[in-house]
Amino acid sequence: MFEKSTWIRLPRNVVVGHGVRSEVLDVIDDLHLQGRPLFVTSPTPRAVAADPIAADFEAAGIEPAMVTVEKATFDAVERVIDVAEDEDVSYLVGIGGGKAIDIAKLASYHLNMGFCSVPTAASHDGIVSNRGSVPNGDSRHSVAAEPPLAVVADTGILADAPWELTTAGCADIISNYTAVMDWRLAKRLQDVEFSEYAAALSEMTAEILVGNADLIRPGLEESAWVVTKALMSSGVAMSIAGSSRPASGAEHLFSHQLDRLAPGAALHGHQVGIGSIMTAYLHQGEDGLWRDIRDALASIDAPTTAAELGIDDETIVEALTTCHEIRDRYTILGNGMNEQAARDVAHKTGVID
Numbered sequence: 001m002f003e004k005s006t007w008i009r010l011p012r013n014v015v016v017g018h019g020v021r022s023e024v025l026d027v028i029d030d031l032h033l034q035g036r037p038l039f040v041t042s043p044t045p046r047a048v049a050a051d052p053i054a055a056d057f058e059a060a061g062i063e064p065a066m067v068t069v070e071k072a073t074f075d076a077v078e079r080v081i082d083v084a085e086d087e088d089v090s091y092l093v094g095i096g097g098g099k100a101i102d103i104a105k106l107a108s109y110h111l112n113m114g115f116c117s118v119p120t121a122a123s124h125d126g127i128v129s130n131r132g133s134v135p136n137g138d139s140r141h142s143v144a145a146e147p148p149l150a151v152v153a154d155t156g157i158l159a160d161a162p163w164e165l166t167t168a169g170c171a172d173i174i175s176n177y178t179a180v181m182d183w184r185l186a187k188r189l190q191d192v193e194f195s196e197y198a199a200a201l202s203e204m205t206a207e208i209l210v211g212n213a214d215l216i217r218p219g220l221e222e223s224a225w226v227v228t229k230a231l232m233s234s235g236v237a238m239s240i241a242g243s244s245r246p247a248s249g250a251e252h253l254f255s256h257q258l259d260r261l262a263p264g265a266a267l268h269g270h271q272v273g274i275g276s277i278m279t280a281y282l283h284q285g286e287d288g289l290w291r292d293i294r295d296a297l298a299s300i301d302a303p304t305t306a307a308e309l310g311i312d313d314e315t316i317v318e319a320l321t322t323c324h325e326i327r328d329r330y331t332i333l334g335n336g337m338n339e340q341a342a343r344d345v346a347h348k349t350g351v352i353d
C-alpha cells in the first residue's frame with residue numbers, strides 16, 4: 001500500500017520590485033493578518049526598512065512592536081518570544097539579513113504565529129525557506145522553522161545594500177552545485193530521502209544565475225532582481241525537500257565550522273562559495289567542475305581564496321578536517337579529511353598558498 005505523504009509550505013504572496021517596501025501593509029491586509037505585528041530587525045535594516053515600514057503602519061492606526069537583534073543566538077530567539085508574549089502581538093515580520101529573518105522565523109515557529117519576510121540584503125537563500133539557522137552548542141546548521149506567508153523584497157533597498165552582500169547571495173546559490181552532488185552521493189551510499197524535483201530546481205537555479213552573471217554588477221538594480229529570484233527559487237527547493245539538502249552539503253559544513261573558528265570574519269555566502277570550490281574538487285578531481293565554480297564566483301566579485309575571505313590558511317585546513325563532525329549529514333567528506341589531504345585540496349584549488 002502507498003502510504004507516503006508530504007507537506008510543502010510555500011509563501012502565498014511574493015512581491016518583488018522597486019519601492020515595494022511601501023506595500024507591506026497591503027500584503028498583510030491581503031493575508032487577512034490582523035492585530036499588532038512584531039518587527040524583528042537588526043540595527044542597519046531597522047534604519048533602512050523597519051522604521052519606514054513602521055511609520056506606514058502607524059499612519060494606518062497600527063503600532064508595531066519592535067525588537068532589534070544583534071546576533072543570531074537562541075537567547076535572541078527567546079527575547080523575541082518574550083516580547084511577542086508581553087506585547088500581545090498577532091504575527092511577526094522579519095526585516096533584515098539572514099540572521100534577523102532566521103530569528104523571526106524560529107520565534108514564529110515556537111509561537112505558532114504567522115511570519116512575513118522582508119529581506120534588506122540579497123545575501124542568503126533563507127528568505128523563503130522553511131529553515132532557521134542559529135548556533136547551538138557544538139552544532140551549527142538550520143532546523144525546521146516557520147516558512148513565510150509572504151515575502152516583500154524591495155529591489156531598491158537590496159541594490160543599495162553593500163555590494164558584498166549581493167555577491168554573498170550569489171555564492172550561496174552557486175554552492176547549490178556541490179550541495180546537490182553531496183545529496184546524490186548520500187542517496188547512492190546511504191539511501192537518504194531524495195527529491196528529484198528539489199534537486200533539479202536547485203541545480204537549475206544555479207545554472208540560471210551563472211548564465212546571467214553579466215547582469216550582476218554593482219549599482220545595477222536589475223542585479224538585485226536576478227539574485228533575489230534565484231534566492232527564492234533555492235528556498236522553494238528547500239521547502240519542497242523539507243530539508244536544506246538541496247542547498248547545503250559539505251561546503252556548508254565547512255562554512256558552519258568557520259563560523260565557530262573565526263566568528264564574524266566573513267559572510268556566510270562567501271564562505272560556502274570557497275567551500276564549494278574545494279568540495280567540487282573532492283567530488284570530481286582536477287578536470288571537474290571546481291574551475292567553473294571558481295570562475296563563476298570570480299566573475300561576480302565573490303572571494304575565491306582564503307586571503308580574499310580574510311581567514312588564514314591554517315583555519316581553512318582546520319575547518320576542512322573537523323567540519324564533518326558538526327552535523328549528521330553524509331557528504332563527500334565522509335568520516336573526515338586528514339590534515340595532508342585537506343592542505344592538498346585547498347592548495348590545488350588555489351584557496352591557500
Ligand SMILES: NC(=O)c1ccc[n+]([C@@H]2O[C@H](COP(=O)([O-])OP(=O)(O)OC[C@H]3O[C@@H](n4cnc5c(N)ncnc54)[C@H](O)[C@@H]3O)[C@@H](O)[C@H]2O)c1
Pocket residue numbers: 042043044045048072096097098099100102120121123124125126127129130131132133142157158160161162165168172244267268269
Ligand atoms: N534559514 C535558511 O535557510 C538560511 C539560508 C542561508 C543562510 N542562512 C543564515 O543566514 C545568515 C547569513 O545571512 P547574512 O549574510 O545576510 O548575514 P546577516 O544577517 O548577519 O547580515 C550581514 C550584515 O548585513 C547587514 N545588512 C543587511 N541589510 C543591509 C542593508 N540594506 N544595508 C546595509 N547593511 C545591511 C546586517 O545588518 C549585517 O550586519 C547565516 O546565519 C546563515 O546561516 C539561513
Ligand SMILES: O=P(O)(O)OC[C@@H](O)CO
Pocket residue numbers: 125126131133140141142143172244247248252253
Ligand atoms: O541547513 P544549513 O546547512 O544551515 O543550510 C541552510 C542554508 O544556508 C542553505 O543555503
Ligand SMILES: [Zn+2]
Pocket residue numbers: 124125172247248252268272
Ligand atoms: Zn547557505
